[in-house]
Amino acid sequence: xxxxxxxxxxxxxxxxxxxxxxxxxxxxxxxxxxxxxxxxxxxxxxxxxxxxxxxxxxxxxxxxxxxxxxxxxxxxxxxxxxxxxxxxxxxxxxxxxxxxxxxxxxxxxxxxxxxxxxxxxxxxxxxxxxxxxxxxxxxxxxxxxxxxxxxxxxxxxxxxxxxxxxxxxxxxxxxxxxxxxxxxxxxxxxxxxxxxxxxxxxxxxxxxxxxxxxxxxxxxxxxxxxxxxxxxxxxxxxxxxxxxxxxxxxxxxxxxxxxxxxxxxxxxxxxxxxxxxxxxxxxxxxxxxxxxxxxxxxxxxxxxxxxxxxxxxxxxxxxxxxxxxxxxxxxxxxxxxxxxxxxxxxxxxxxxxxxxxxxxxxxxxxxxxxxxxxxxxxxxxxxxxxxxxxxxxxxxxx
Numbered sequence: 001x002x003x004x005x006x007x008x009x010x011x012x013x014x015x016x017x018x019x020x021x022x023x024x025x026x027x028x029x030x031x032x033x034x035x036x037x038x039x040x041x042x043x044x045x046x047x048x049x050x051x052x053x054x055x056x057x058x059x060x061x062x063x064x065x066x067x068x069x070x071x072x073x074x075x076x077x078x079x080x081x082x083x084x085x086x087x088x089x090x091x092x093x094x095x096x097x098x099x100x101x102x103x104x105x106x107x108x109x110x111x112x113x114x115x116x117x118x119x120x121x122x123x124x125x126x127x128x129x130x131x132x133x134x135x136x137x138x139x140x141x142x143x144x145x146x147x148x149x150x151x152x153x154x155x156x157x158x159x160x161x162x163x164x165x166x167x168x169x170x171x172x173x174x175x176x177x178x179x180x181x182x183x184x185x186x187x188x189x190x191x192x193x194x195x196x197x198x199x200x201x202x203x204x205x206x207x208x209x210x211x212x213x214x215x216x217x218x219x220x221x222x223x224x225x226x227x228x229x230x231x232x233x234x235x236x237x238x239x240x241x242x243x244x245x246x247x248x249x250x251x252x253x254x255x256x257x258x259x260x261x262x263x264x265x266x267x268x269x270x271x272x273x274x275x276x277x278x279x280x281x282x283x284x285x286x287x288x289x290x291x292x293x294x295x296x297x298x299x300x301x302x303x304x305x306x307x308x309x310x311x312x313x314x315x316x317x318x319x320x321x322x323x324x325x326x327x328x329x330x331x332x333x334x335x336x337x338x339x340x341x342x343x344x345x346x347x348x349x350x351x352x353x354x355x356x357x358x359x360x361x362x363x364x365x366x367x368x369x370x371x372x373x374x375x376x377x378x379x380x381x382x383x384x385x386x387x388x389x390x391x392x393x394x395x396x397x398x
Contacts, residue, residue, distance in 0.1 A: 051092040052346060053119040054080075054337060057110060057135065057146075058126035059102035062201075067248070067274065068127035068297070068326045072149050073097060074319050075330030076124060082314070083338045091346045095334070096120075100129070107131045108138055115142030121348050124333050125150045127168065127297070127326045130201065136161050145352040147333045149326060151296050154204065157373025163352035165336065165370055167329050167363070169296045169379035174272065175205035177383035178244070178294045179212025185268045185292075187241030191218040195231060195255065197247025198224050205272060206246055215242075225251055232258045235267070245271040249280030253288070260287035273297060276325055276386055276393055291388045292396075297326040298365035298384060299395060307364055332363035 056076065058069050077095055084093075098113070100106040107130075114120045115138070123139060123146040125132060132153040139146050145163040148156075154172045169177075182188055192215050196202055210217060218238035223231050232255070235243060243259070245252050252275045259267060265287060271280075273295035281288050300308040301322060311331060315323045339361075340354035360369045369377045376382055385396040 050090075050346065051094065051119060052121045052341070053094050053096050053117070054334070055114050055120050055123040056095055056097040056126060057100060057114075057123050057129060058097060059100050059106075059129050061099075062102040062128060062130060067279070068324070071324030071327035072127050072330030072333075074315070075323065075327035075332075076334035077330075078311075078315055078318055079331045079334035079338060081318070083335075083342075089338070089341055090344065091341065093338075093341065100131070100135075102130060104131050104134050107134050111135055111138030111142070111144075114139070114144055120144065121346070122146060122337050122351050124148075124330075124337075127329075128152065132156060133159065136164060140164070143348045143352060145348065145355045147336055147355075149329050149333055152201075157371050157375030159373070161374055162356040164374045165355055165358060165361075165368070166375050167333055167336075167365075167368055168326075169376055169382045171202070171205040172208045173376075173379035174294055174296050174383050175208025176212045176380045177385070178205070178209040178270065178272065179214075180380075181292065181294060181385050182209065182242055182244060182270055183213045183215065185242050185270070187268060188213070188215055190239060190241030191216040193217075193219040193235045193238055193240035193243045194221070195219075195235075195243060195245050195247070196222045197251050198222050200247050200274065202246035202272065206244070209244065223247070223251065223255075225254065228254050228258045231255060232262050232264070235259070236262065236264065242268045242270060245269065245275065247271075247274060249275040250283055253280050253283030256284045256287045256291060268292065270294075273325065281388065281391060281393070288388045288391070293386045293393070295325065295384050295386060296382070298328050299325075299386065299393060300328055300364065301392075302394065311364055328363075328365040332361070332365055332368070335363065336361050 056073055060069060080093055080095055083089060098110055100110045114123060123144060125146060125148040127149045129150040130152045132148060132150055133156060136156060136159060140161045148166040149168050151168050151170045151174060154170045194206055194217055218240040219234055221231060221234060252271055256269055269291050271293040276293045276295045312323060315327060340351055345351045345354045360367060371377050386393045387396050
């Protein structure tokens with residue numbers, strides 16, 4: 001079997017009994033009997049409550065789990081745990097991760113497995129998940145509603161799905177936002193050096209960025225770790241005014257350090273959301289200062305709003321580290337589904353109807369507004385711009 005469940009199943013019970021001090025911590029029927037009951041009469045056992053599963057569909061082989069997959073999963077897990085404390089849901093819920101392997105056959109196999117499992121009532125697509133068109137077609141045919149945290153795939157809202165919602169701007173929208181940012185930078189008129197990391201799918205994003213920027217491209221190169229010195233020499237020879245990096249944080253940090261050592265520290269360096277994690281900051285060190293990035297995921301670390309502060313505190317208490325990229329969107333995705341469950345949508349059909357009728361949702365990251373087809377409306381405006389200041393990623397105003 002290509003499909004494989006990932007990690008331990010995270011069963012999180014919902015209901016009033018789960019949060020009362022007198023509740024039996026072990027599941028199952030009560031075995032004690034009343035002292036006044038006839039000796040031969042069995043004790044009354046509580047009726048087992050229904051359980052539903054939300055599948056968390058990921059492709060860990062293509063997306064470094066610690067970068068965005070794990071924070072989003074942890075955000076969703078925290079949302080479910082928080083709802084469990086309230087104890088007002090009519091069913092037990094579990095969040096179950098499953099890996100597609102990152103290819104079409106694996107994606108279709110996972111979708112078929114989810115369709116056959118009667119406990120699976122909804123799915124969440126993890127950040128970076130590819131082949132969403134194939135996944136959505138299969139889940140739609142099976143009547144499984146889902147929420148996407150992946151920017152992979154464009155024009156998905158035109159595929160006729162009515163029981164899905166996407167909370168993340170797609171790659172084309174992220175590229176357009178990147179192009180707008182680059183166009184306004186000092187030295188941009190000298191042209192762009194576009195650097196890609198081998199194995200990182202970013203073609204659609206970069207095409208949109210270059211078209212939107214409307215600037216000449218002096219260099220376009222695909223790199224591996226061993227190419228850092230060669231890339232620095234090529235960038236210097238090109239005379240470009242801005243470097244655009246589409247790759248992971250580790251290689252991006254190596255490039256930035258190399259540029260700084262070669263006297264190119266003042267050359268604007270702009271990345272995609274893949275570099276906007278703690279790994280880049282730690283690896284790049286001082287040369288990270290001033291680096292820019294766009295990102296489809298929100299960062300509430302500097303927010304003074306009480307809900308954001310509570311989320312940060314609870315996340316750190318539960319997982320021992322600050323919320324990473326897309327943790328907030330994971331929280332929002334689970335809360336979106338939990339809100340429907342709380343209103344009695346406890347099966348695929350009722351959850352699908354709830355999503356189909358949802359025109360907007362007030363989340364922690366933002367108020368999400370959806371097109372009739374389920375995609376984000378005005379996705380370019382949902383992309384954030386960040387800059388490293390004082391060793392931290394801070395959101396740029398505007």
